[in-house]
Amino acid sequence: MERPGRLLLLSELRVRNAACDVSLSRCLLTWKRRVSSPVYRPFRPSVSHSVSVSEIIAVREEDEDSGSRQTDDGSWNKIEEREGKDCGQAFTVLYVERCRQHRWRCAEVTFTCPDVALCQRWVSSIREQLAAITSRPRRLLVYINPYGGKRQGKRIYDQKVAPLFAQAGVSTDVIVTEYANHARDHLRKGAELKKYDGVVCVGGDGMFSEIIHGLIWRTQTDGGVDLNCPDETLLPCSLRIGIIPAGSTDCICFATVGTNDPVTSALHIIVGDSQPMDVSSVHHNNTFLRYSVSLLGYGFYGDVLTDSERKRWMGPARYDFSGVKMFLTHHYYEGTVSYLPARGILGTPRDAARCRSGCLVCQRNGQLLSDRAENYEMDEASDSDSDSEWRTIRGKFLAINAASMSCACPRTPKGLSPAAHLADGTTDLILVRKCSRFNFLRHLLRHTSKDDQFDMTFVEVHRVRRFRFTPRYCQSDSDLELDLRENGKHQIFSQIFRDHPACGCAPAYSSWNCDGEILTHTAIDVRVHCQLIKLFARGIEEPAVFEDLTNPCAI
Numbered sequence: 318m319e320r321p322g323r324l325l326l327l328s329e330l331r332v333r334n335a336a337c338d339v340s341l342s343r344c345l346l347t348w349k350r351r352v353s354s355p356v357y358r359p360f361r362p363s364v365s366h367s368v369s370v371s372e373i374i375a376v377r378e379e380d381e382d383s384g385s386r387q388t389d390d391g392s393w394n395k396i397e398e399r400e401g402k403d404c405g406q407a408f409t410v411l412y413v414e415r416c417r418q419h420r421w422r423c424a425e426v427t428f429t430c431p432d433v434a435l436c437q438r439w440v441s442s443i444r445e446q447l448a449a450i451t452s453r454p455r456r457l458l459v460y461i462n463p464y465g466g467k468r469q470g471k472r473i474y475d476q477k478v479a480p481l482f483a484q485a486g487v488s489t490d491v492i493v494t495e496y497a498n499h500a501r502d503h504l505r506k507g508a509e510l511k512k513y514d515g516v517v518c519v520g521g522d523g524m525f526s527e528i529i530h531g532l533i534w535r536t537q538t539d540g541g542v543d544l545n546c547p548d549e550t551l552l553p554c555s556l557r558i559g560i561i562p563a564g565s566t567d568c569i570c571f572a573t574v575g576t577n578d579p580v581t582s583a584l585h586i587i588v589g590d591s592q593p594m595d596v597s598s599v600h601h602n603n604t605f606l607r608y609s610v611s612l613l614g615y616g617f618y619g620d621v622l623t624d625s626e627r628k629r630w631m632g633p634a635r636y637d638f639s640g641v642k643m644f645l646t647h648h649y650y651e652g653t654v655s656y657l658p659a660r661g662i663l664g665t666p667r668d669a670a671r672c673r674s675g676c677l678v679c680q681r682n683g684q685l686l687s688d689r690a691e692n693y694e695m696d697e698a699s700d701s702d703s704d705s706e707w708r709t710i711r712g713k714f715l716a717i718n719a720a721s722m723s724c725a726c727p728r729t730p731k732g733l734s735p736a737a738h739l740a741d742g743t744t745d746l747i748l749v750r751k752c753s754r755f756n757f758l759r760h761l762l763r764h765t766s767k768d769d770q771f772d773m774t775f776v777e778v779h780r781v782r783r784f785r786f787t788p789r790y791c792q793s794d795s796d797l798e799l800d801l802r803e804n805g806k807h808q809i810f811s812q813i814f815r816d817h818p819a820c821g822c823a824p825a826y827s828s829w830n831c832d833g834e835i836l837t838h839t840a841i842d843v844r845v846h847c848q849l850i851k852l853f854a855r856g857i858e859e860p861a862v863f864e865d866l867t868n869p870c871a872i
């Protein structure tokens with residue numbers, strides 16, 4: 318909790334008909350019940366409440382003439398009934414209240430004042446403090462995917478989010494998307510971005526992906542950056558992005574906020590939180606394919622996605638169905654993974670520490686990487702030259718996963734890579750080699766328990782800044798030649814192998830699952846761009862910060 322600092326106002330006001338000492342500083346609003354005679358009530362503690370000014374949503378003057386006001390559920394309450402008969406003037410402060418499992422709620426407290434002038438001084442002082450918070454968005458561009466997840470995006474926005482934005486004085490331009498990539502294309506070409514302080518997407522990870530593709534494309538094109546060159550340093554996007562979760566996995570929301578709850582996300586947007594995030598660019602032969610912020614998965618997760626896309630009608634359950642099916646199918650894929658280990662930075666994928674709000678690892682590594690780029694003009698372009706740094710692994714893999722962040726979601730609350738960081742400039746490359754079904758099941762199940770999913774002989778994990786993958790039966794000319802020379806076979810056999818490897822029944826290729834989208838190529842070159850985008854979030858808060866046992870909502 319912030320320190321109170323110099324008091325701007327100190328008055329005796331009433332809360333629920335009890336006299337309170339109420340004070341306002343630049344940081345805190347505090348109200349404390351007055352104990353008139355401690356002699357007569359020696360055992361009754363005087364409860365003090367404090368709200369950080371940065372977490373005040375709005376202040377509302379109560380309607381004196383009608384003596385009543387509308388509540389969130391649409392019903393009308395008499396102020397007198399709620400506050401006592403002698404209320405006089407009243408104002409209500411709406412603020413963030415922390416509940417269980419990282420959820421936030423909009424709570425309110427009504428203060429009654431003895432006179433009009435004092436009431437107005439309080440209202441205008443609080444409003445002045447709120448107006449001075451420059452990080453809060455005033456105007457937002459909102460995209461709603463009406464078909465994401467359980468198709469509730471529009472209802473969630475209208476019922477849970479729009480009323481909060483209205484109360485907080487955030488104005489919005491809302492676009493309900495009409496087709497896939499509508500939001501991406503609008504951000505690329507149509508949207509007048511200067512008008513806005515941020516972009517909000519109502520939907521799942523796929524919708525978020527559309528938004529970042531639109532924003533990154535626009536930023537690079539305006540800045541003259543060649544998207545097809547994997548060695549180019551990308552320009553960071555200035556507009557922050559808010560996610561109102563209404564998808565099937567919503568792993569980006571979960572891993573940056575700690576819960577998939579539309580009200581919590583709306584409140585993080587209103588208070589103007591900011592969380593930088595790494596973005597991986599994916600190229601094939603110097604051609605840009607896609608960006609990824611969460612999971613790039615070949616093998617198991619690629620197959621699950623490919624299979625589940627045909628079952629979109631099932632909604633979020635399609636992933637469970639396809640997950641079980643692909644587990645039983647048990648396909649492995651051959652290929653070569655080369656990677657550039659992340660050196661000289663803090664953290665490893667086996668750390669016990671987690672990326673949390675205000676993460677020092679992300680701050681230190683972000684600073685280190687930008688210093689390095691500035692001072693030595695050494696970035697990935699020169700990394701790619703230092704061939705000695707690259708390591709190569711050939712093998713048969715059930716899954717090759719790159720997690721730029723933990724990928725925590727309700728299916729795996731600790732994530733695919735629990736110690737990965739949101740903004741450290743690295744991705745965790747997880748290689749699951751061919752093993753028995755039983756062992757693969759043990760590995761998968763460990764994502765849902767406290768046991769370490771990496772502590773298995775057939776699993777290895779590396780923290781990297783860049784990696785490449787080439788499937789065994791690669792279609793690139795050089796690989797085909799290498800194959801022919803190694804195998805001494807005629808080209809026609811190679812063609813057969815490409816579609817049906819040695820066993821003659823299993824496919825030779827999987828697909829890449831790139832944040833829930835299928836990639837068109839299997840041979841890819843991936844590079845992490847440290848802190849390329851910013852979200853209206855603050856990372857997952859440590860429980861100690863919000864576990865207030867005096868708050869009934871938290872118990």
Ligand SMILES: Nc1ncnc2c1ncn2[C@@H]1O[C@H](COP(=O)(O)OP(=O)(O)OP(=O)(O)O)[C@@H](O)[C@H]1O
Pocket residue numbers: 461462463464465466467493494495496497498499519520521522523524525527563564565566567568833
């Ligand atoms: N109006 C629309 N009609 C059809 N598809 C759309 C529309 N708007 C967006 N999309 C596409 O829908 C796809 C899925 O959306 P979204 O990510 O919101 O939900 P999801 O796939 O159910 O959730 P998750 O990505 O979290 O698993 C995205 O790839 C997006 O491009």
Ligand SMILES: CCCCCCCCCCCCC/C=C/[C@@H](O)[C@H](CO)NC(=O)CCCCC
Pocket residue numbers: 521522523565566567568611612618621622636637640641644724726728729733761762764765830831832833834
């Ligand atoms: C048989 C026991 C199985 C237990 C398995 C637990 C492991 C679940 C790990 C889930 C990891 C999700 C990572 C996030 C990926 C998202 O970018 C993507 C788009 O939303 N979602 C999926 O691909 C959806 C992927 C769904 C996979 C099931």
Ligand SMILES: [Ca+2]
Pocket residue numbers: 595720721722737738739740741742743744
């Ligand atoms: Ca990272």
